[in-house]
Amino acid sequence: MILCDIGNSRMHFFDGGTIKHLSYEEGIAIYGEMQVFYICVSDRAQAMIAQSAPAWVDLSKYRVLKTAYRGLGIDREAACLGIGDGIVIDAGSAITVDVMENGIHRGGWIWPGIRAMLKAYEAVSPKLSYPLNPNVALDQLPMETQDAISFGLLAPIQAVIERFRNGKGVVVTGGDAKIVAQLLPDAQIDETLVFKGMKQMLKDVEC
Template sequence: MLLADIGNSRVHIYNGDEVTHLSHQRAIELYSHKQLHYITVKHQLKDRLKKLDNWRDISDKIILKNAYDTMGIDRKALCLSVSSGMFISAGSAITIDVVENGVYQGGFLLPGIQAYLKAYMDISPALQIEFNPNLLLDKLPQTTRDGISYGIIASIKLLVEKHQSNKKLYISGGDGLLLSSFLDNAVYDETLIFQGIKNALKKG
């Protein structure tokens, strides 16, 4: 069974072995004739998706105990991938949620790494940098690039650790692998949302 997570800018399709990342238009062109179950946060696309006979919206199957009404369907799916832990999706925004024994405890949102970088650039062109993935956190930065990179990661890391205690971190999203390298007791897996979808379908 093909599963899809349709985001605001990309479609992520899982065939059971690997995840393919496509534009909305390209995904429809390549997969409209195939049986596919999907969730989506792209509300502007919903009417078009409903016209695809082989595609089925399974958002109503994604049920997370104690989740609030406006919580994104992709966040719910991620939180269903494992029964307990802290779940982080690092994309255009960074979402951080806690689940214990299948019950949602709460969470919060931060700007994504690219949004942080854009905010600095908007302050001044002199602050336009590329993030340093090899940043060391055990000493104070001595360059603008490292200073900005440090400020971004340290602010995320401090908030995560405040709520982490001994919880395992389950991380997904486009910047998830990068972010996981700065966090302790963290696992990066781009299939986590799809594991959550599969768990929800088993119950449904």
């Protein structure tokens, strides 16, 4: 079975082995003729699929997550379905944080992703254009600009998640999973989390 998680810039394919990260064009050129089960947050990719990959099956029709949240993105829903209990973090172009409790979604919040945050600093002033220092100390006050920015970016992730963690486990997925996971004691990285959730959608549909 081929699964595909389509984000705002790329398609991520999973056949049970490795994950392939492809552009929309590459993804459709390689997999367009096959049966692919997918979720998609991009209107552009959705239009390309309608035109060039008619056998692909959109799993977003099958919303199975138990939640009172209005307007939850299908990618967040899939990540939540990937675990039954704990904090789910998807650290990509956005960083989404969701809380699951005994199979029920209790709510969550959104941050711009690390790249978007660094661009936001740069947009405020060219004097704030720096790469991230992922190893900045978060238990002491920054003493220069790059650290002041890196701390400003990372300390919130640690502080707000710890405030809402309540002893729960944390699973992190997405391109910046490593940077985020190292901020949180005992956080697990799982690059296949969204695909696990997609399998859950398929299973619930089939039952």
